[in-house]
Amino acid sequence: MMKFVNAEEIYRRAGGRGGLPAWTYNNAELTALETEQLFLRHWQFVGHVADLPNPGDYLCFELADERAIVVRGQDGELRAFHNVCRHRASRVVADDKGHCGKSLICPFHGWTYNLDGSIRTIPRGDSFGDIDREALGLIGLDCEVWHGLVFIRFGGDGPSIREVFAEAEEEVALYRMAEMLPYAEPWRYDFDLDWKAVLDIDNEGYHVPIGHPELFDLVGASYTDRVTEGGLSRAWGDIRARKHRLQRNRDYVDALPRESYLPESHRDLWIYWGMFPGFVLTLFPDQVEIYQIYPTGPGKSVMAGMTYALADERPQMARARELNRDINTAVGDEDVQLVKWAAEGMRSSGYAGSVLSDFELGVASFQNQLRAILPVTALPDAPEAGSLREVNQRLQQQNRVSAVS
Numbered sequence: 313m314m315k316f317v318n319a320e321e322i323y324r325r326a327g328g329r330g331g332l333p334a335w336t337y338n339n340a341e342l343t344a345l346e347t348e349q350l351f352l353r354h355w356q357f358v359g360h361v362a363d364l365p366n367p368g369d370y371l372c373f374e375l376a377d378e379r380a381i382v383v384r385g386q387d388g389e390l391r392a393f394h395n396v397c398r399h400r401a402s403r404v405v406a407d408d409k410g411h412c413g414k415s416l417i418c419p420f421h422g423w424t425y426n427l428d429g430s431i432r433t434i435p436r437g438d439s440f441g442d443i444d445r446e447a448l449g450l451i452g453l454d455c456e457v458w459h460g461l462v463f464i465r466f467g468g469d470g471p472s473i474r475e476v477f478a479e480a481e482e483e484v485a486l487y488r489m490a491e492m493l494p495y496a497e498p499w500r501y502d503f504d505l506d507w508k509a510v511l512d513i514d515n516e517g518y519h520v521p522i523g524h525p526e527l528f529d530l531v532g533a534s535y536t537d538r539v540t541e542g543g544l545s546r547a548w549g550d551i552r553a554r555k556h557r558l559q560r561n562r563d564y565v566d567a568l569p570r571e572s573y574l575p576e577s578h579r580d581l582w583i584y585w586g587m588f589p590g591f592v593l594t595l596f597p598d599q600v601e602i603y604q605i606y607p608t609g610p611g612k613s614v615m616a617g618m619t620y621a622l623a624d625e626r627p628q629m630a631r632a633r634e635l636n637r638d639i640n641t642a643v644g645d646e647d648v649q650l651v652k653w654a655a656e657g658m659r660s661s662g663y664a665g666s667v668l669s670d671f672e673l674g675v676a677s678f679q680n681q682l683r684a685i686l687p688v689t690a691l692p693d694a695p696e697a698g699s700l701r702e703v704n705q706r707l708q709q710q711n712r713v714s715a716v717s
């Protein structure tokens with residue numbers, strides 16, 4: 313069940329309406345800690361089961377210094393491994409996505425692994441003396457499939473994806489995502505900006521009326537942002553709540569077939585589910601879009617997404633999907649510009665902090681979750697160079713002590 317937290321509670325936890333201090337958007341030591349303690353310990357979306365339908369199909373995912381490969385085994389199971397050869401660390405597949413047949417053959421010296429990660433053959437194996445071949449399989453990673461979506465985790469032992477998304481389960485189940493197929497080409501924006509600057513805009517709908525005139529024309533004042541007790545964000549808008557001024561919106565809504573597998577309650581909704589730190593699942597009546605934002609280095613980040621849809625031969629549906637893509641591409645381009653301007657401003661000496669409204673609960677909630685893990689982000693000024701990790705550790709310990717007492 314969805315239970316939403318009210319604004320008062322969120323801002324009480326945040327200790328006020330001020331956002332994160334400016335330094336947190338421009339600090340390489342913090343990016344390193346965020347990468348290690350958030351991104352390498354939380355689930356990352358890799359793709360959909362339909363991206364690797366057959367035994368030997370694989371998908372790769374990289375984050376910071378880590379490389380993962382997800383491969384479908386002869387038994388049909390998906391497994392994730394570090395994409396690091398046990399001989400001398402080469403990646404074991406060259407491409408981001410592909411088919412490797414019955415085994416993974418390292419391109420460096422040809423060590424060969426079965427699809428379950430175990431060693432199959434070592435060229436000139438007797439030249440290695442008395443090594444334990446059993447122990448030299450690829451090192452496994454956590455891998456979980458939820459409604460057809462494939463997630464991996466490089467470390468950490470937090471809740472499963474199913475648990476994290478428990479509050480969204482009932483709604484997400486309506487969309488039959490596991491039966492969907494890749495629809496459009498994957499997309500990706502690279503930013504020379506801190507990942508949080510990119511994420512902030514995505515966590516609120518307060519900018520929709522001004523920043524996204526077309527989206528506003530589509531959903532109008534029906535657009536709503538809420539945060540659940542479990543820390544998920546849900547934003548939604550009703551595409552038939554108002555008369556549309558813009559032709560493309562009229563065309564989209566007219567093209568959408570009325571006959572749908574979705575219940576009446578969901579046929580006219582655009583819904584965005586956000587999961588900390590940077591994952592978004594967008595449920596449209598005609599397709600779903602999944603994207604995530606993560607750091608790729610100090611002051612660098614990426615926002616990358618993919619679209620999936622049920623097989624549907626109706627020309628009307630194809631038309632609706634195409635118009636949906638056009639509308640969302642325009643929204644994306646608008647966000648890219650807005651994000652750049654805000655992030656530039658945060659580097660200026662004229663930046664004196666932010667102030668958040670009740671329409672920006674997603675931002676505040678995200679920042680609450682960030683401060684809970686990295687309390688150093690609550691400090692008004694950056695810790696002295698070289699000390700951030702240590703200062704954060706001290707604050708974590710203090711928080712633990714005060715939580716117990």
Ligand code: FES
Pocket residue numbers: 397398399400401402418419420421422423
């Ligand atoms: S590094 Fe893979 S076979 Fe040598």
Ligand SMILES: [Fe+2]
Pocket residue numbers: 513514519523524643647
């Ligand atoms: Fe936006």
